[in-house]
Amino acid sequence: MSEKKFIEEEYDVVIVGAGHAGCEAALASARLGLSTIMFTVSVDSIALMPCNPNIGGSSKGHLVREIDALGGEMGKNIDKSFIQSKMLNKSKGPAVHSLRAQADKQDYTRFMRMTLENTDNLTIRQGEVTEILVEDNVVTGVKTYSNATYKAKAVVLCTGTYLKARCIYGDISSYTGPNGLQAANYLTESLKNIGIEVRRFKTGTPARVDKRSIDFSKMEEQFGDERVVPFSFSTDPDSIQKEQVSCWLTYTNEETHNIIKSNIDRSPLFSGMIEGTGPRYCPSIEDKVMKFADKDRHQVFVEPEGLYTNEMYLGGMSSSLPEDVQHAMYRTVPGLENVKIVRNAYAIEYDCIDARQLHATLEFKNIKGLFSGGQFNGSSGYEEAAAQGLIAGINAALEVLGKEQIVIDRSEGYIGVLIDDLVTKESFEPYRMMTSRAEYRLILRQDNADLRLSHIGHKIGLVSDEAFEKVENKRRLIDSEIERLTNIPVGANSKMQKFLEEHGSEPLKTGSNLAELIRRPELSYEVLAEIDIDRPNIPADVIEQVNINIKYDGYIKRQLHQVEQFKKLEAKKLSPDFDYNLVSGLRKEATQKLNQYKPLSIGQASRISGVSPADISVLLVYMKQNKQ
């Protein structure tokens, strides 16, 4: 075979997959000037939302904001395609406010595809990658089903739920990816051949039903917020105020639960047909009914899939029960008595990895130049996928450029928490972001993601000078306004006491300042307007920061102090090539774990289960000894 029969091309970076991770990875790489090719089994499925029709939500909204601050696309794309938007947890503290928007799924896909298609350096290619080419533990390219070879200096795996995917309901199973799309059945073998360990996870989705068959009068209407807050810091809020569609709330009942219970033996989960591990936070309705038997009803959110379709998503009722049981159980729910199913609910199983095979840069520890992101890494959710895709894409590009790769640490963003958890901690189910996983969440707020991360995006080259300067200007305005308020004294005079009384606030005992007054729960920057006559005209987002920073100053300072301590341990770097057998005095278990996971810092090492504080001390002593 001397003559060249197959296509052979060369790129800097190959992206395998065009889901939410793949899109961010491809855009980041191409925008950083690298010739990039993105493979997908179907160009029509770019940025597909095969499950819920929304972006954001508790802690996921934070991720989208962070992606945006780093120069990613998800926030901009949902701002273009949302049909309803809500700030969740508004009555709670600012750290847990979370933005969530319903998307028009088709618009979401369409706008993302437009962006990709019009990005320089980026080639979109329909085709199934079947082999990863590796020489001497360095990635050299990929091969497709058609035997074409694409040489590359870096490859990013974003295969989502497509690897050996199998969709199941009842005793029906088909070897397809989500929505009946073609699965990727060959790549797993290649991954195993290059030494990657593969595991199997599962997840599921509820049925889609015809809007015309629903009786909405039996449901509670759920509106969007009156004033929509955009996801992207670059979106002008005024530009996205529009008419929104509603979602609807209804409930399961005893009858629903009886149908499920009497048919539970027909569930593939119980018959053992499904072997993958499913997530606890996203249980199927049969899981909920069996596990929480004391609950007499569960919520069902009926959500539109878009403006130009009658399909509605039945949030809360994912299932892998047989078709006839699905029909019967959905029809017990008020408003769904005559419902017509468009697409059945199903469970999906797929191959993925234990991400502890990756560095925090998302590069494989054993294969230079091979990166991965998204559901393939054992996570779940569009936002989690996009966040990892962005980091994997950035680092693949930085590696090709010969620059230092980036790691967002746990004190800098939810992205850092997400990736650190994935690459450090053992996990038995698809990983979902939660605000409780972020130990420094008071400072990792969705409202300050730009202030936290833009400088990193700017340094890499994904955030423009202009956008960065805007953020720095905002920071200056915040600082100077807080300073000004702290320096304006208020006396305990009768005018002041009257003002306080009018606002249900305790009278002053001694002199104070405006900042101190803002700290009072019943007062705020806005309320003080009438006694703060000379205040400068500052934008709403600056006012928001001023309020939060003053009101929660004590707590914020405490967390900043913890972060300072945390940073010191993160700053003590460990080499990924280090052999821990050389350190006498480490306990055996610690030596094994450290050799297996090769942490990049003392901080990361301390989070590996099986490594004790004493082991860390021993390690510190050893490092010190050998530095000199």
Add this chain to the structure above:
Amino acid sequence: MRFETETIAAVATAMSNSGIGIIRISGEEAINIADKIFKSVKKNKKLREVKSHTIHFGHIVDDDNVIDEVLVSVMRGPNTYTCEDVVEINCHGGIIVLKKVLSLILKNGARPADAGEFTKRAFLNGRIDLSQAEAVIDVINAKNEYALSNSVSQLKGGISTKIKEIRDSILNEIAFIEAALDDPEHMSLDGYDDKLKSITKNIIDELYRLIKASDNGRVISEGIKTVILGKPNAGKSSFLNAVVGSDRAIVTDIEGTTRDTLEEHINIDGISLNIIDTAGIRDTRDVVESIGVKKAKDLANEADLIIYIIDSSKELDDNDRDIMEIIKGRKAIILFNKSDLETKVSREDIAVDDSIPVINISAKNQTGINEFEESIKDMFFNGELEFNDEVYITNARQKNDISNAYNSMKLVLNSIEDGMPEDFYTIDLMNAYELLGRVVGEAIEDDLVDKIFSKFCMGK
């Protein structure tokens, strides 16, 4: 994970005989902390303003109460043992005072030093020669192993269970709040404040009782490990009652904990004895007979001091000879009990070292108890008896953790009363949870996420 930059403190001299002891504080905050509790004899002298490597005379005060007269050395880094700022406080008032001063330092922001930590810091900061690295590692490991294996076992029976119950209750509340924050459309926090407030108040009360109890040595086994040996009816329990029943004994009871009959704690002028009381098994049969000579030997081997009680109204028998065999070469005190009755045993009958004191007592009439106590003091001040420093270090840490957990729960209460949003509650709840976890030796890992998923039905 403990951090290298926190300010640490510990008693630097052995906790033994002499009335003088040195407490060392090291770290960024060392001088500031010392300033908070030191009152110079010269008015207005502030330690933070004095020259480095100088010594100052004054008092350690808690608010306005003088605790001890001290000499304080102030040494600024890097020319110190640890290369950090170091303050050394020379106390004069004996062990109890030393402990008080240390708790005061901990209360003011230092944390108890880990085993070998001053040396570790000295090494890490380049103070100690590199050739000593192996030795440093050995110290860390040896001391840490000791601390790990002992920190939990030192908790008295019932205390560990109690703390675990409190932890579990805290975790339940965190899980509920977090679940609701994560899934606000499925779970509501309406009206929850009142419930949490009452739970928090209960926990605060319980922790308060634990702190009070731990001040009195009721929580943690601390002191000289002492075993009482003797035949049935020799009067072991009545002796113990005689000692424990006096006003020196600790009688605080913690609600909800079972009093552990295996250990008694007595305090003789600042010398703590932790008596392993075989009373718990006396109802069945005697130590020597029921659990055998081997068991008695084991107990005696672990002990710092053996108290051997002989019923002097009866002739010695084989059991006594077994016991005498056990105490050979050990620190011991022999008590001839029932001195109110006719004596059938004399010093000459006792085949043990001459150095072992023999005291006539009558547990029934409470005579000879003072002599016993004097004899303990003699042994202690002659350096024959010593505390295990490691036990002490672990204990200081546990007490410190419990009282910090208490403070965290107070902050939770403040947050509720100030009308803070619910997500602020979990910050301090989590702190308390972690601190109590350290006390009972339980790691946190992913408890919370597991709890959330096992208790609450979440998700789409």
